[in-house]
Amino acid sequence: MxxxxxxxxxxxxxxxxxxxxxxxxxxxxxxxxxxxxxxxxxxxxxxxxxxxxxxxxxxxxxxxxxxxxxxxxxxxxxRAQENPEQLEEVTLTAGRIDLPFSKNSRTIKIISSEEIKNSGANNLADLLQQVTGVDIRRRGTGGAQADLYIRGGSFDQTLLLIDGIKVEDAQTGHHTLNLALPMEVIERIEIIKGPAARVYGQNAFTGAVNIITKDAVQNEVSIELEGGSYSQKNASVTVSSNLEKSSHIVNYTRQLSDGYRYNTDYDNQQYFIKSKFDTRSLPIEMIAAFADRKFGANGFYASPEAVDQYEETQASLLGFSSEFKKGNLSLKPRVYWRRNEDEYIYLRQDPSVYRNLHISNKVGAEINASYVSRLGVTGFGVDMAKVFLSSNNLGDRERFMTTVFLEHQFNLLNDRLDITPGVAVNYFSDFKFHAFPGVDIGYQLADRWRAYGNMGYTYRIPTYTDLYYASPNTIGNVDLEPEEAISEEIGLKYIASQLQFSVALFNRDAQNLIDYVKENEDDLWQAKNVRDVNSKGVEANFSYGYTIKNHRQNLELGYTYLKDDVKDLNLDFSQYSINSLRHHFTAAYTSQFIKNLSHTVIYKYAERTLGESYSVVDFNISLGLDEFEIYATANNIFNTEYTETNLVPMPKGNVLFGLRFTFR
Incomplete structure (x- = not known):
């Protein structure tokens, strides 16, 4: 990098x-x-x-x-269907207290496996772009490099989890999506918007995304082949095996392209395996993933004029977990290892001009527990991890982290009212102790109507890039303090088998936000705690499923309005400006008028704080014939010209065709 x-x-x-x-x-x-x-x-x-x-x-x-x-x-x-399919209740599993989706007191978006299939997205970044309130800023295509923002926060303030394993990177939040899994192995995605530090720890400053992977339920082999614009050539093989005392799912995916403009080619490979073993004493689950990305980075970083940049990243994950239940007590232990390697070359043809190499490792162990009593449900846990960084720019660094979690859900008024106070206490070897108190409150107004609110304190410690980075015109700052914020949210949900609706008002008062500033034009840019920002807004989501002549239809709408108020800092030179999504509207309509033939139209409207606005329409169509499926995706069908970050122009209209064979 x-x-x-x-x-x-x-x-x-x-x-x-x-x-x-x-x-x-x-x-x-x-x-x-x-x-x-x-x-x-x-x-x-x-x-x-x-x-x-x-x-x-x-x-x-x-x-x-x-x-x-x-x-x-x-x-x-x-006309609505006369025997609507029942809404399958999803249980959110990443926290210490497992709660049904309908009983949660937060704004949470669930992306199901069916929605993933209908989206036409072939990588996680493209999929998350279809969710209101989630700002994915891509540099190029194919998911080669993208940053994840939620509700106006930064990429350093959003946490990514895989089956509950935190995969943040201590070097920089730019690496958050390096380990994004293939679409073929994702069962669903849970997107928690708002402060989540009390549940997940310090990186969940503005929200968290938890990827839940599939289990092998039958013996089958699935092969996908794709080709399209910019010489895209994609292939994926998924093997599932369900044995008497174990189950396994294995995937290999490769995606290549010559790029949509000069020096935007990429070669991405992903390996994934998940195994479950039923032993006599404890069930054991293993997950392993490896992602290797090589891509041209024309204008991705330093400046738009730096057209010959190049980058290679490797990300690895290995985790083992189990679950033990006895009476009202449930224990979930886990150990894991995450590795990330990033090599950045300023001039692709001559690496000797400028080259950065960063290798980070994180080894962690945690145990989450819950206990049900007459007083309610108590959740508690301990998470310990050590981070190692080796870098030719940032130096060799180590950090030990410990987090202790405690929360309790009180159920009152015949279980119509639930109150869940809690706290997480963090210790960092280089930033000492910090506590994240918070509370969730929910009230069941009727069988399907729920009012909710939550409030929490959160913070983010500086990344190693913030602390130690050095270049000819930019330096870090070892005296940086953690960013802090207090967030509040109130909302209303309506959940039924065909119709779901939610609306929420949110507010975040953030202090000590990090910016790169200087006093004089000739000075170096230096990281400093200089920004105080108040972010407030409203979010609404609507989903309705129905049938026309026994053919399923589904309509999804989402809208987020966000306003950022920045305290006047009287700075003459500030490197970063607030450029959140002020207006963000998303819509997806999936329809089926002929048996086995379905199509989805996806609309995205974005208007940023600095004034840029654009609309993008994508289209996906698929025909399924038992073990064989053919599909096509058209992106940006009206050739909208727009950028998402760093003045990198996004591609105009492009298409992708695919075949899927499934053998059982």
Whole structure:
């Protein structure tokens, strides 16, 4: 990695039996969403027909959303299916207290395996771009390099987990997505928005993303072959084996491209294995992953004029976990190892001009526990880890970390009210002790309506890049203090088999945020704690599944508004500016009108704090015939010109065709 540092830009089941009582009840059910020029309303009229109404009051949004409006006007009146499929309850598993999705008091987005398949995304970065409130800033294509932001935070303030294993990198948050898993092995993704340090630790400053991998449920072999624009050539093989006392899933994926412009070629390889063993004493689960990426980095880092940059990254993960239950006590021990290697070359043709090599290792052990009593559910745990860094720029560094977690859920008023206070206490060998108190509160207004709120303190210690980086024009700062924030959120959820809706208001007061500043034009840029930022906003999500002549349809809408207020620092020279997604609207419509043939239209609108706005439309279609499936994805079909970070232009319209063979 070269000049890459912290950049602060900062969801009613109801009977549809045709009797008058049900029709009257359904005709009164309305969901209305009206914010920032977008008015969406859905209701069932007295004839039992589902009606949608979408109005755009703002002229700019009318223009940008014209395609989306025309698409859904054709579905003005639709009859809901008479025997709707039951909503499968998802249990969130990364914390110390396992909670059903419907009973959680946070804003959480679940991306199911079916949604992953319909998305058309062939890498994690492209998939997460379809979620409102999640800001993925890609440099190039193929998932070669991208940064993960949630609700206006930075890439250093967002945590990634794989089956509950924290895979953050002490060198820099730029490496968060280096270990993004192949789509073929992901069962679902849990996206927790808002402060999560009390549950996960210090890196979950503004949110966390937990990837849940698949289990082998039957014996099968799946082969995928893809080809498309920019000489894309992708291949993937997945083998699943379910034996009497063990199960295994193995995947190998390779993706290559010549690039969509000069020096944006890539060669990505991924290896994955997950095994479960049923032993007489304890079940054992093993997960191992390795990702190797080589890519041209035209303008990715230093400046847009640095067109010959090149980078190679390797990321590894090995983890062993188990679960023990006795009576009301549940114990989940885990040990893991994560490694990351990053080689950055400023001039691809001549590595000797400037080269950085960083190798980081993290070895950790943790145990999470929960105990059910008459007083409620108590969750507690201990997480210990040691980090090692070897770098020709940052030096050789070590850090020991310990986190102790404790929380308890009180269930009151016949279980309609739940209050979960908790605290996490961190010790860092170079930053001493810090505590993260917080509380979640939820109230069940009715069977499907839930009001919730949460508040928490969180912070982030500086990365090794913040502390020790050195280049001809930039230096780190060993005297940096941790960033801090207090966050609050209140929200409302409606969860049923066909319809899910949520809306939340959030606020974050952050202090000591790190920026690179200087007093005089000729000085070096230096990392300092100089920014105080208040971030507030609103988020709304809507999901509705129904059928047309026994063919399944699904509509997903999401909108986030974010406002950042930066304290006047009177700085003449500041390297980073706030450039969050002020308006972020996402929509996905998946439809099926012919058996085995389905298509998905995905719309994304983004308007940043500094004024840039753009709309992108993607399209995916697939035809499944038993063991054989053919599909195609078209990205940016209207050739929108836009950038996501560092003035790197994103590609215009491009296509990808694929075949999938499954042998059972």
């Amino acid at each position: 070269g000049v890459r540092r912290k950049a602060l830009f900062l969801e009613e089941k109801y009977s549809t039996a045709p009797n008058q009582k049900n029709l009257e009840a359904r005709s009164n059910l309305q969901i209305i969403f009206n914010f920032a020029g977008l008015n969406f309303k859905t209701f069932v009229n007295s004839k039992g027909l589902r009606q949608f109404r979408l109005r755009l009051n703002n002229q700019k949004m009318k223009k940008n959303l014209l395609f989306f409006t025309i698409l859904f006007m054709t579905f003005g009146f639709v």
